[in-house]
Amino acid sequence: MSDKVLIVDDDPAVCKLLEKVMHSNDLETSVADSGLTALNQLKNHTYDMILMDVMLGDMEGFEVIKRLRSQGIQTPVMIVSGRNEDYDSLYGLSVGADDYITKPFRPLVLGAKVKALIRRNKNQVLYSSDVLECGSFTYNTSTMRFYKNGEEIVLSSKESSLMLLFLKHPGQVFTKDMIYDHVWGNSVAVDDNAIMVYINRLRGKIEENRQKPVRIVTVRGLGYRFIP
Structure with a gap:
C-alpha cells in the first residue's frame, strides 16, 4: 500500500x-484547500x-500545525x-514542523525529502515495543507517547527522535553533528540554528526553567548532555 x-x-x-x-514518487495524495x-x-x-x-x-499554516500538535x-x-x-523557517520548526522548503522548489529534491521524512518516521515507530524509562521520564515506543512523572508531554516527530536519542544514552555528550546524523540523517541539510530550536523546545517542555536547564545541559565547546 502506498x-x-x-x-x-x-x-x-x-x-x-x-x-x-x-505521484511520481509512488505516493497517494489528498488535498485540503483551507486550514x-x-x-x-x-x-x-x-x-x-x-x-x-x-x-x-x-x-x-503555523496555526494549523500548532493545533494538530x-x-x-x-x-x-x-x-x-x-x-x-x-x-x-525557524518559527515553523518551533511550532512543530519537521522541515521547511521554499517555493519555487526542485521536484526531485522535494520528493526525496518527503520520502526521507516518511521513512525516518516509520523507523522511529519500529525502534521497540517496550516502555523506555529513564529517571522521571517514560517513553512508550509502541505508541510514541512521552511522560514526565506520569504526565504526558506532547512531542513532534523530530522532538520524539531527539528525546529518544537522549533517553537511550543518558549522560553521553552529543555534538551537533551527532544529533544531525541521528535525527535528520545525511539526506537533509540542517543548520545549527534548527538544532538549537529543537533543543530549546525540548527544554521548554521538560525543564522547570528553560533558562537554567538541568536536564538537557550545554557542554561548552562540545554539544549537549541529557541528565535524567
Whole structure:
C-alpha cells in the first residue's frame, strides 16, 4: 500500500504540481484547500506526511500545525512556502514542523525529502515495543507517547527522535553533528540554528526553567548532555 500525503494549500495550481510530484514518487495524495478542512480531515483520516502552505485563506499554516500538535497528531509536516525569511523557517520548526522548503522548489529534491521524512518516521515507530524509562521520564515506543512523572508531554516527530536519542544514552555528550546524523540523517541539510530550536523546545517542555536547564545541559565547546 502506498504512503499517503495530505497537501494543504489554497492555490489549485500549486496543489496540482505537488500532487504530480508525489505521484511520481509512488505516493497517494489528498488535498485540503483551507486550514479548517485539513484539521477536519486529520480527525478522520491517517496520513504519512503533510505538506503545508503558510498562507491559507482562513488561517496560517503555523496555526494549523500548532493545533494538530496540541491534539497529539504527530504526523510529519513539511512546510512548502513562498516565504523564505529565516524567521519563518525557524518559527515553523518551533511550532512543530519537521522541515521547511521554499517555493519555487526542485521536484526531485522535494520528493526525496518527503520520502526521507516518511521513512525516518516509520523507523522511529519500529525502534521497540517496550516502555523506555529513564529517571522521571517514560517513553512508550509502541505508541510514541512521552511522560514526565506520569504526565504526558506532547512531542513532534523530530522532538520524539531527539528525546529518544537522549533517553537511550543518558549522560553521553552529543555534538551537533551527532544529533544531525541521528535525527535528520545525511539526506537533509540542517543548520545549527534548527538544532538549537529543537533543543530549546525540548527544554521548554521538560525543564522547570528553560533558562537554567538541568536536564538537557550545554557542554561548552562540545554539544549537549541529557541528565535524567
